[in-house]
Amino acid sequence: MSKVKPYKNSALGKKEQVTKMFDNISGDYDGLNRVISFGIDIKWRKNVVKIINKSNPESILDIATGTGDLAINLAETHATKIVGLDISSGMLEIGKEKVKKKGLDSKIEMVLGDSEKLPFKNDTFDAITVAFGVRNFENLDNGLKEIYRVLKPNGTFVILETSIPTKTPFKQGYNLYTKNIMPLIGKIFSKDRSAYQYLSESASVFPYGEALNNILRKIGFINVEDFPQTLGVATIYKSSK
Numbered sequence: 493m494s495k496v497k498p499y500k501n502s503a504l505g506k507k508e509q510v511t512k513m514f515d516n517i518s519g520d521y522d523g524l525n526r527v528i529s530f531g532i533d534i535k536w537r538k539n540v541v542k543i544i545n546k547s548n549p550e551s552i553l554d555i556a557t558g559t560g561d562l563a564i565n566l567a568e569t570h571a572t573k574i575v576g577l578d579i580s581s582g583m584l585e586i587g588k589e590k591v592k593k594k595g596l597d598s599k600i601e602m603v604l605g606d607s608e609k610l611p612f613k614n615d616t617f618d619a620i621t622v623a624f625g626v627r628n629f630e631n632l633d634n635g636l637k638e639i640y641r642v643l644k645p646n647g648t649f650v651i652l653e654t655s656i657p658t659k660t661p662f663k664q665g666y667n668l669y670t671k672n673i674m675p676l677i678g679k680i681f682s683k684d685r686s687a688y689q690y691l692s693e694s695a696s697v698f699p700y701g702e703a704l705n706n707i708l709r710k711i712g713f714i715n716v717e718d719f720p721q722t723l724g725v726a727t728i729y730k731s732s733k
């Protein structure tokens with residue numbers, strides 16, 4: 493389990509630190525996200541929607557929804573109910589505004605909550621998504637077990653998460669970019685200097701590919717498949733219950 497936390501000199505646990513960090517960066521999150529990923533993250537979320545669309549879900553839970561981009565994209569499906577859940581009230585407030593501006597508030601409900609203690613009954617949702625959220629969980633297994641619990645049998649679970657290119661020279665290029673350039677952009681443009689250091693450090697130690705597939709299988713998910721995106725800098729994981 494990754495012990496990388498946002499603030500090295502803080503006595504707070506990972507969950508509290510992550511919540512504080514996302515509250516701090518909520519105002520610049522969307523803008524910096526686009527800069528850091530050169531806007532490719534938009535395409536990755538669209539690919540998640542394509543996968544979700546195949547099972548035609550009526551209800552979708554988007555965990556770690558943050559400022560709501562994936563929840564908003566999921567509104568293009570035929571789902572009648574989408575719930576976006578996040579632990580950071582700062583991120584959620586920005587998400588709520590975006591949902592309202594797009595006139596989607598009757599379809600998307602934004603809820604404050606912890607992925608490791610989901611406020612829903614067993615077998616509630618037809619599909620569940622998490623984009624760039626699982627590596628921030630304090631306890632990955634607990635978060636995944638909760639997702640499994642609230643997903644309906646035969647339901648679809650899709651994760652979008654950072655991964656590391658394995659081929660030369662992309663691996664070297666990726667290391668240079670995430671270890672040097674990305675934290676520098678964060679330092680210059682974000683008011684939280686540690687945040688973008690944490691985001692890159694946590695990505696470098698988080699399991700990806702077959703390692704994450706095996707964690708999903710251990711929790712009980714079946715039909716686990718992974719789809720590397722853009723030379724492997726991110727990966728989409730699809731599974732079911």
Ligand SMILES: C[S@@+](CC[C@H](N)C(=O)[O-])C[C@H]1O[C@@H](n2cnc3c(N)ncnc32)[C@H](O)[C@@H]1O
Nearest residue numbers: 514556557558578579580583606607623624628
């Ligand atoms: C990198 S952001 C991703 C936001 C959004 N899904 C996206 O694609 O842009 C990670 C989000 O995970 C949330 N998060 C971290 N730990 C969480 C937890 N235990 N429960 C719910 N949300 C959590 C953070 O508050 C943050 O908004």
